[in-house]
Amino acid sequence: MEAEKSHIIIRGTGLISPQGYDAASVAAAYTAGIPSFSTVMHHGQAVPVAALPTTAEAELQRLTHSDPNYRQLDRSVLLAIYAARQAAAEAGWLQEGTATADDLGVNIGSSRGATGLFEQHFSGYQQSPEGALSSSASPTTTLGNLSSWVAHAVNAGGAQISHSITCSTALMAVANGVAWLKAGMAQRFLAGGTEAPLTPFTLSQxxxxxxxxxxxxxxxxxxPYAVEKQNTFVLGEGAAVFALEQVASDRLAAGDVVVEAVGLGFEKIMSKTGISAEGINFQKSMRHALAQLPEHDRQVDLIITHTPGTRAGDRAELAAIEAVFGEKSPAITTNKWLIGHTLGASGALSLQYALYVLQHQQFAAIPFPTLLPSFSVSRFTRIMINAAGFGGNAASIIVYCNR
Incomplete structure (x- = not known):
């Protein structure tokens, strides 16, 4: 007897980013198509960054002061808690004062982790003649801090995973959530990424x-994709978390967003950033994802690319898309020209951008000359999201909206 087909759906979404503090505020910003950049002085030089707007910052500060324990946590952890509580609430999972939910797993990733707090503690260490440190230095800067504090905040008692695979981190977290659900090792899963990299040392890096x-x-x-040959990478901050659940086909509802495929790719490092001119890692991850679609229906309407605004990286990903799709390339876009590159959170914020496109059937038009091919799409139903990181890794996730 054939097993009943099941699907991984996104039951809830939480986010905080340079565009806003929830889906509604971010949707309004995307629809307006106004970039969220400001300028900071870094060693006497004006540097563009994408920081939280004042409205989102106020929400984050409200969370910080809601619990005395939160005041000692790194900004990256607070961003993750904020987004996770939002996702859990939308999914109907945020149950205060109840027993720990042992069927709820958590995987929150970050490229840099507790960057701000680490820099603060290390500065104190350098300035202290005895090398003295606060007793909270180690427990609040460990990478495991991310998921454990999120688990506390949403009352999750299942798996608590924190990880880093550089800028593919968030999509790898979603991949883990999908795998755990399909394996029956969890019934519900919160997965996403967070990053608070707007610190002096990270900017210098x-x-x-x-x-x-x-x-x-x-x-x-x-x-990204600019015709002019120059690097335009800009750091941003933010977090996005998704509440994932496995449901049978007969429980799929209209409007449900399904995580249809998860593809992974890797190529041996050829440079500091680990990407070849052909984008071999992207080719592998996209082909891996496409192979999981029904053989008779492997059409993708849109690709939200990783493209961080670097000459080599952008062109490599476009080359990979051409190699995989040929002349039948889907429409291509990105949100980085609006929010910059949020490192380990970038894949999650790109996935949330895909949800925006599926809901609103539009995306912000890039206002500067690009290398992108022309396209004509009347309806967006299936979207691929790409991410890649230092070290040669790449990930591609495909989502579709059940109609």
């Missing part, structure tokens, strides 16, 4: 790689 945008005074400091 990105500038040292030679990719940071010099367009601080321009309206579009981050320009």
């Amino acid at each position: 990105m500038k040292a790689v030679g990719i940071y945008s010099k367009l601080a005074v321009q309206p579009y400091p981050c320009q």
